[in-house]
Amino acid sequence: MNIKAQFGQIFETELLSEIEEKATLIRAKEGEIILNAGQIIRVVPLIVSGLVKIMRAGENGKELLLYYLGGGNICVMAVTCCMERHPSEISVIAEEETELLAIPVDLMDAWMMKYVTWKSFILRSIRVRMNELVNTIDQVAFQKLDERLILYLKEKARITGSPLIRVSHEQIAQELATSRVVISRLLKILEDNKKLLLYRNEIRLLDSL
DNA sequence: TCATTAACACGGG
């Protein structure tokens, strides 16, 4: 299985076999909701391959994109959520065809004690996500929407490895927690300025962006 | 000033 390909370098063989034995492999199709806000979390998602997005649910029913997670990453937000058996404050949604391992919550604790590699993996993940969260907070607090949109597009292109982005204006609006009208208007301006090309459900970034 | 909400027309799949 490609679990070894993804994690073989990081974890000792004993831990690898325990993962294979006790975690459940889940395949999610594009757009599939892996974990919904409001649910009690009993497993922690460890991404094997593919890409998921982590969304924060706001009070007003709006959502905000927190960060993406690719293969080899674990959702540490889920870890903090599930420890106290609180309802999840985040959703996990597959951005593309994704394979992930659902790790039972109680094993997280046990493995932290038992395996040094697991402990440092979790701590490193927390550090990396914490940095990403601070970046997101900076954007929301200090950047105007047009700059946030440009950063969003660049990030999306970087993560998918393609300047051709497949999203609707409505989806962008939801991920940035704003309205579709604004996104359409800003995108149109960017197109007028030769920064990108607009199609239906697709945006092609140009080098000038 | 800039975002939001509602409303409408256009057109491609």
Next chain:
DNA sequence: CCCGTGTTAATGA
């Protein structure tokens, strides 16, 4: 036809 898109007008923060 349905949905995504482009625009406008009214209202609000």
